[in-house]
Amino acid sequence: MNNGFGFVQVGRATIQDPDFVKKLQSGELIESPCDHCNRCVAAMDAGGVYCVSNEKGFM
Numbered sequence: 354m355n356n357g358f359g360f361v362q363v364g365r366a367t368i369q370d371p372d373f374v375k376k377l378q379s380g381e382l383i384e385s386p387c388d389h390c391n392r393c394v395a396a397m398d399a400g401g402v403y404c405v406s407n408e409k410g411f412m
């Protein structure tokens with residue numbers, strides 16, 4: 354925000370790791386390990402919102 358952005362939207366990165374923003378702030382992460390596979394989107398109707406790749410060990 355200090356660099357002039359009006360807003361920042363974060364979606365799948367926080368599904369993959371709910372602490373993603375805190376980890377960015379602390380310097381623990383510089384990018385999300387989410388690989389944009391969209392398995393979480395495909396699973397929303399069946400099991401709610403969660404990172405399927407984390408759950409199934411694909412990461």
Ligand code: SF4
Pocket residue numbers: 365366368369386387388389390391392393394403404405406407
């Ligand atoms: S299922 Fe895939 S796209 Fe969704 S949060 Fe996990 S790694 Fe990212």
